[in-house]
Amino acid sequence: MVFYLLLSALWLGARVTRDWSSSVRVLALLVPSLVAAGLFRAAFPPTFPPGDSFYKGLAIEVGRDDTGTSAVVFPPVPFGENENIYQDRHTPPALWEGVQLGAWAKAVEVARAAGQPAEDVPRPPCARRFQEPGEAPLTPNDVRERWSRLRSHWLGTDGNGRDVLARLIMGSRVSLSVGFVSVAIYLFIGIVLGAISGYFRGWVDIVISRFTEIVICFPRLPLIIAVMALFDKPSIFYIMAIIGLTSWTEVMRLVRAEFLRLGGLDFVAAARSQGLGSTRILFRHLLPNAMGPVFVAGAFGVAGAILVESALSFLGFGVPPPQASWGSVLHDSRGQEQVLWWVTIFPGLLIFVTVTAYNLVGEGLRDALDPRLRQ
Numbered sequence: 001m002v003f004y005l006l007l008s009a010l011w012l013g014a015r016v017t018r019d020w021s022s023s024v025r026v027l028a029l030l031v032p033s034l035v036a037a038g039l040f041r042a043a044f045p046p047t048f049p050p051g052d053s054f055y056k057g058l059a060i061e062v063g064r065d066d067t068g069t070s071a072v073v074f075p076p077v078p079f080g081e082n083e084n085i086y087q088d089r090h091t092p093p094a095l096w097e098g099v100q101l102g103a104w105a106k107a108v109e110v111a112r113a114a115g116q117p118a119e120d121v122p123r124p125p126c127a128r129r130f131q132e133p134g135e136a137p138l139t140p141n142d143v144r145e146r147w148s149r150l151r152s153h154w155l156g157t158d159g160n161g162r163d164v165l166a167r168l169i170m171g172s173r174v175s176l177s178v179g180f181v182s183v184a185i186y187l188f189i190g191i192v193l194g195a196i197s198g199y200f201r202g203w204v205d206i207v208i209s210r211f212t213e214i215v216i217c218f219p220r221l222p223l224i225i226a227v228m229a230l231f232d233k234p235s236i237f238y239i240m241a242i243i244g245l246t247s248w249t250e251v252m253r254l255v256r257a258e259f260l261r262l263g264g265l266d267f268v269a270a271a272r273s274q275g276l277g278s279t280r281i282l283f284r285h286l287l288p289n290a291m292g293p294v295f296v297a298g299a300f301g302v303a304g305a306i307l308v309e310s311a312l313s314f315l316g317f318g319v320p321p322p323q324a325s326w327g328s329v330l331h332d333s334r335g336q337e338q339v340l341w342w343v344t345i346f347p348g349l350l351i352f353v354t355v356t357a358y359n360l361v362g363e364g365l366r367d368a369l370d371p372r373l374r375q
Contacts, residue, residue, distance in 0.1 A: 091157040156342040167324040174325040178309040179302040185244025190251025198259025228317040258290035299362035303355040
């Protein structure tokens, strides 16, 4: 759904003709978004999943009323972020298990037709997972029946039996929060310093520009790793602050260049001739006209911040365990890529799609806000 909204914003920014009014653009974005939300909700009706899990027991206990009747509505993923089920370790995605079961059932049919015992056919891992201690060997039909009732790991589980989809959903809060908050921090710093430097010029511009060049000289990722290593317990707030405090230089130079360009135009001279103060001219007249490149830089910055946070979490400097982020899910799959291929592919694919979507939004905003590209 998030990716749909991002791609819709890209299409509205880059493809819609200029004669469309703003209300039509909002309507064109709102209507398909509501339709997509309705289809997404209709695809996952409230279910009461079979089997036992910690999440289910806790939800039932909280959802009971005075009569003992449970009024719990379960989400499509009935697992907690850190709920580990020992017997479900190394479980592949549900679709992949279905393919394995189909191939096993076909091989059993071929063996029986050839007069060979079905027990000689190698069983897939999911057949061994559903085998109870002391129980007779299960047939493909028995395994398929149990699998159809209990298949809920859509993207499989990791080596600790934790649901990958649940961890990716919960980890999206961390990765996206770091992206938005860190970008908000460095946009604020870059806009303020760039506006002051471009408007007042002179020695103020020289001091701020030299300080910016000093900050640019420091490599960002090694600096962030060094600072994070100073804290005994890493926190998401430290990551947000460090990324924001070390990434504002590009925005500062963009805003400074826009203020230098706009400072010599007639509307600024007219504002000064009317006796308006520097603060009013700075924030009421110049800043709104210089925000176009800032929006574009912010969209690209969110993608960059997500990549930095994922890299830090992958290296072990991100959010502390057991809290999940996309990078930490990748970190948990190290050394098991050949066995647990799904734990590596799905987080990496999610990072790739998200970063690509924000980059496309940035390009769409640039095409929509740059008058030279609209001609």
